[in-house]
Amino acid sequence: MDSTRRLGKYRVEREVLDEQRLEEVTQRTAHSDTQPSLTERLKDSFRCTVPKLKRKVMSILPVLYWLPKYSILEYGMPDLISGISVGIMHLPQGTFTVLSIMVGSVTERLAPDSAFLITNGTNVTAELNIIARDSYRVQVAAATTLLGGLIQVVLGVVKFGFVGTYLSEPLVRAYTTAAAAHAVVAQLKHIFGVSPRRFSGPFSLLYTLKDVCMLLPDTHLPTLLVSAVSMVFLIAAKELNSFLSPKLPVPIPVELITIVAGTFISAYTHLNRNYTISVVGEIPNGLSYPSVPDASIFGEVIGDAFALAMVGYAISFSLGKTFALKHGYNVDSNQELVALGLSNAVGGFFQCFSVCSSMSRSLIQETTGGKTQAVLAAIVFVNLKGMFKQYSDIVTLWKRSKIDLSGLDISKMIIYKKRQEAKQKRRERRAERRARRHAKKERAAQQPSGAVSVEEEAGRWRDTCVDGIATDEEEQDWNERENGTVFVVPVTPRTPDEPCRWEYLKGGEPDCQSLGWDGDTTTLGSSSEDTLSQDLERVSLGSLGKWSWDIHSIVIDLSTANFIDIVAIKTMKNIFQDFSEIDVDIYMAGCQPSVVEQLELGDFFSESVTKRHLFASVHDAVLYCLNHRGATSFSRYEPSVDTYSSTKL
Numbered sequence: 001m002d003s004t005r006r007l008g009k010y011r012v013e014r015e016v017l018d019e020q021r022l023e024e025v026t027q028r029t030a031h032s033d034t035q036p037s038l039t040e041r042l043k044d045s046f047r048c049t050v051p052k053l054k055r056k057v058m059s060i061l062p063v064l065y066w067l068p069k070y071s072i073l074e075y076g077m078p079d080l081i082s083g084i085s086v087g088i089m090h091l092p093q094g095t096f097t098v099l100s101i102m103v104g105s106v107t108e109r110l111a112p113d114s115a116f117l118i119t120n121g122t123n124v125t126a127e128l129n130i131i132a133r134d135s136y137r138v139q140v141a142a143a144t145t146l147l148g149g150l151i152q153v154v155l156g157v158v159k160f161g162f163v164g165t166y167l168s169e170p171l172v173r174a175y176t177t178a179a180a181a182h183a184v185v186a187q188l189k190h191i192f193g194v195s196p197r198r199f200s201g202p203f204s205l206l207y208t209l210k211d212v213c214m215l216l217p218d219t220h221l222p223t224l225l226v227s228a229v230s231m232v233f234l235i236a237a238k239e240l241n242s243f244l245s246p247k248l249p250v251p252i253p254v255e256l257i258t259i260v261a262g263t264f265i266s267a268y269t270h271l272n273r274n275y276t277i278s279v280v281g282e283i284p285n286g287l288s289y290p291s292v293p294d295a296s297i298f299g300e301v302i303g304d305a306f307a308l309a310m311v312g313y314a315i316s317f318s319l320g321k322t323f324a325l326k327h328g329y330n331v332d333s334n335q336e337l338v339a340l341g342l343s344n345a346v347g348g349f350f351q352c353f354s355v356c357s358s359m360s361r362s363l364i365q366e367t368t369g370g371k372t373q374a375v376l377a378a379i380v381f382v383n384l385k386g387m388f389k390q391y392s393d394i395v396t397l398w399k400r401s402k403i404d405l406s407g408l409d410i411s412k413m414i415i416y417k418k419r420q421e422a423k424q425k426r427r428e429r430r431a432e433r434r435a436r437r438h439a440k441k442e443r444a445a446q447q448p449s450g451a452v453s454v455e456e457e458a459g460r461w462r463d464t465c466v467d468g469i470a471t472d473e474e475e476q477d478w479n480e481r482e483n484g485t486v487f488v489v490p491v492t493p494r495t496p497d498e499p500c501r502w503e504y505l506k507g508g509e510p511d512c513q514s515l516g517w518d519g520d521t522t523t524l525g526s527s528s529e530d531t532l533s534q535d536l537e538r539v540s541l542g543s544l545g546k547w548s549w550d551i552h553s554i555v556i557d558l559s560t561a562n563f564i565d566i567v568a569i570k571t572m573k574n575i576f577q578d579f580s581e582i583d584v585d586i587y588m589a590g591c592q593p594s595v596v597e598q599l600e601l602g603d604f605f606s607e608s609v610t611k612r613h614l615f616a617s618v619h620d621a622v623l624y625c626l627n628h629r630g631a632t633s634f635s636r637y638e639p640s641v642d643t644y645s646s647t648k649l
Contacts, residue, residue, distance in 0.1 A: 059335065081253050099312060099354050104198065106144055106304045107137040110297070138351050140301065143293035145355075146348025147305035152313060152341030161317075161333030181205065188212045191227040193220025193278070222275040230258055290349040312344075312356035313337055319357045552584060553625035557618050559590025569602035576609050585629070588614050589621045 015021070036044070058065045116133040155161070185208055189196055196211035237254035244252070271277040313336065320331040343355050558564075564572075576586050591599075591614050605611060615621035 059332070060338070062332075062335065081256070084256065099308065099315075099356055102304070102308055102311065103141050103144060103354055106301060107140045110140050110300060111137045139294050140297055141353060142348050142351045143295075143297040144301045144305050144308060145344050145352060146293050147298055147302060148308040148312070148354055149341045149344025149346070149348060151306055151309040152337050153345060154341075155309070155313075156334045156337030156341055159334050161313075161335075161337050163333070185209050185212070190278075191224065192216065193223030194218055220276070222271070223277050226262070226271075226277060230262065234258055288351050291351070293348055308354050309341075309344075312340055312354060316340055316357040552629040553587065554579065554584060555587045555589050555615075555618055555621040555625065557589050558595060559592075559617075561595055562592055564595050564598050564602075566602050569599060569604050573604060573609070576613075580608070585625070586613065587621045587625070589618045590616070 111133055113128055113133065116129040116136075118127045118129050182205055185205055188194075188209075189212060192212065192215070194212060194215040196208055196215060199207040199211075234254060237252070237257075241248075241252050241254060266272070266277070266279055272279045317331065317333055317336050320336060324331045340356065344352075347353075347355065572588075579586050596611075596614065599605065615624065
């Protein structure tokens with residue numbers, strides 16, 4: 001934008017409008033005439049069409065959607081290496097630390113050692129029946145897993161996953177960063193070769209750390225040496241991997257190499273026998289025969305099962321959002337609940353442990369690798385390096401937004417539930433700002449050619465305003481929709497010689513008709529509930545090819561917003577950046593001083609995005625857009641428009 005642009009003046013001349021005259025001028029219709037009745041909405045909700053059924057099936061079984069598009073050449077080798085690495089690591093390492101502690105506390109409470117003592121009447125001694133104790137503890141764990149899985153499935157079916165909407169990025173990053181501390185403390189006993197006591201409840205992390213420190217004089221030096229050598233090798237190999245990654249088709253699986261080498265060395269040098277270094281030992285092959293857990297235990301573990309279901313979901317969804325932010329995809333919270341629930345419910349019949357996402361294994365899967373005891377601990381330590389870098393978020397959030405740092409957003413859940421369905425309207429150009437109304441209710445309203453105004457009706461411009469919520473209109477066939485636009489992306493790489501299939505960015509219509517190279521304008525109804533998908537945050541709009549819509553400017557009205565958090569600032573920066581790639585200017589209007597200050601603290605402004613992209617009102621912004629980029633036509637109800645000076649009605 002030219003910093004030396006000439007700022008013109010404008011004057012608005014029109015008659016005084018009362019409500020009656022406003023309805024006459026705008027030909028506004030009643031709200032009931034533009035909205036379907038309750039009966040029609042109920043009929044539509046129970047109506048089953050082929051597109052609706054297809055979307056519902058694909059939402060429950062997403063594998064039916066992505067598997068036909070799976071590229072073996074592109075994803076086959078990385079997935080093979082990651083699968084082998086994660087599988088090898090998971091067998092000896094076990095489940096996520098938090099769930100392990102929770103299930104362990106349940107089994108120890110219901111199956112304590114004291115309940116399995118065998119008294120010898122001859123010498124009055126008691127022996128522990130280890131086989132009976134372990135067998136009953138397996139039954140307790142299986143019953144807890146099965147019941148927790150059923151709870152998760154039920155919650156997923158009733159759409160309880162909406163609570164995931166309130167897991168903002170600062171909260172998720174704080175959760176995973178704190179979990180990294182738990183994971184590291186859990187590995188200390190393997191690194192130093194000590195056996196601290198098991199603690200549960202509040203401050204268990206501090207108690208465990210204290211116990212480990214007290215046992216440091218008893219450190220097993222051979223184990224410490226193996227851990228140190230493994231960590232040095234991993235750090236050096238990963239740095240080399242980062243340096244060579246642009247030249248390698250697949251990252252070097254350094255973790256897998258480490259665990260295989262460690263296993264061979266341990267086996268042929270007999271580390272366990274000669275130096276008493278603990279090893280994983282024998283691992284049973286295959287699954288046990290399916291059996292129904294003891295139903296009499298359900299009543300005693302239902303509370304623990306519900307806690308496990310919630311914690312497992314929170315961990316999985318938090319990690320999912322973390323990697324989604326990094327790689328640019330969305331996570332369906334209800335789908336996560338159902339998937340976890342089915343895994344636990346089915347696994348309960350095979351005496352499996354309660355499952356959830358594991359941070360260390362997820363990191364390994366992303367970077368490709370594997371693990372085992374002292375060597376395993378070293379691998380987990382090194383791969384948590386990125387998570388520990390998130391501790392710098394504390395300093396960043398302290399400078400930019402202390403509210404996000406304190407996590408007070410969660411305490412406002414009820415308020416945000418009402419604002420979650422924040423409506424964005426296409427605002428039509430009229431001389432008086434207060435005379436603007438929704439396009440459906442004012443048939444006379446027109447938008448200026450080339451410029452689009454978007455109004456945000458929530459009190460706080462937050463990331464949920466961009467996420468959007470699927471509406472009933474999305475169940476209609478897209479060919480029936482009018483007014484508005486939706487972004488489409490190619491399913492297969494495009495070539496100038498052949499057309500390709502396009503689909504919605506949300507994946508709502510996988511069977512869209514073929515479009516040509518330039519593409520036709522695919523439209524959606526511009527109701528107040530249509531919102532841009534959050535996918536726009538990470539998908540480069542430049543990849544869509546030629547911009548076929550005659551829109552050169554978009555004005556976002558933030559006059560009703562009194563606060564903007566750092567997640568929304570990131571979203572806005574992505575919107576500015578993405579639309580600049582397709583030569584579409586983004587402007588904001590009506591920003592309150594507090595919002596401008598928060599934009600400054602959030603490092604929103606740069607050389608390409610300055611305060612000249614902010615205007616005092618929508619009218620100022622629209623006039624500048626028309627002056628700066630031009631317009632092919634003006635609204636029919638405006639007798640004259642002078643973009644340099646005045647507007648007359």
